[in-house]
Amino acid sequence: MAHSDRPNPETITLENGNLAATPDQVIAAIEALNFEQETKVHEPLFTVEQSKKVTFDKPGAKTKNLFLRNKKGRMVLLVVEQDCMIELKELRDKLELTGGHLSFASTERLGQYLGVVPGSVSPLALINDHSNSVQVFIEKALIEQGWIYMHPCRNTHTTRMRCDDLLTLLESWDHPAGIIEF
Template identity: 45%
Template sequence: MGGRTEAETETAVLLADGSVPLTPEALIAKLEELGIAQRSVEHPPLFTVEQSKALRGQLPGGHTKNLFLRNKKGAMWLVTSLEDRPLDLKKLGELLGGGRLSFGSAERLMRHLGVLPGAVTPLAVINDHEAAVTLVLDAGLLEQEPVNVHPLTNEQTTAMAAADLIRFAESTGHPPRIVDLVQAERDPG
């Protein structure tokens, strides 16, 4: 478990810079290299927050919802929030200064973050060698310990300290933009 199937590997799209996306195993090795303590558990593939809630049992900490977004000009954001956080794309676009936002395509997701739909994770910024994607983290998520994310596959969940998630993102050249998404939803739009 924990990687792309042979068929997926053979048909995988290369990243924007022409390189191959990292495997979950290589990602975990990078976390270890950075001295980031983590714990990963394997499970059947999860594609939705609802599936995750049904399967996870008593995994403690904050669980995430991840949105890969773009605007008409091609700017891209990866927004990671608490799983139950309501998000209004219009308000989010205003907050991020991106104007009208829409979801990025599966092809764009693979080209820039090296993951398939259902496996979107803030850890995928490790595959964005061109720093084309802005990582946005929900301030409320960072109050949770640990933070639970996918390690480039939806067949595993990895738990780590919120501070380590930030440190990891910074190590990839993606200092996260931390946003109070609760306040953003309260502000009139």
């Protein structure tokens, strides 16, 4: 599957002019807080269906990550279990968001605020949102699984870490997660 329409993740420039974080920088940020993590390098994964083919030896939730925006430019990162079906109108109402309907954010906006390309979205990309423009919501059922698998800013890597540690990491990046139940 060719993805020549995607920018090179190594050259993405954030809204503040800095280059986006690399997997090594994300892992270093996790380890700086003494959180346990394991990272596996693999072929690029662009879809949930492709990621289902990659197996891991240890338990943990696999995710679907949706980067959304409304007409007023409010941005939301929704993190749910990989098979969860989402109706955007119902989600907007559930989150009590004002400012119009939710739709998928553009590739340009994804790079500017999260520093990633499509297929690499995860809560770990919030390391790049220095202006705190993106609000994150995580499905309660994921948190209850104890461990979670996510891309550390590249879809060629998957990192496993404790869900509680992820929540603490996001708080340290000024992105406290809202917990949502479906």
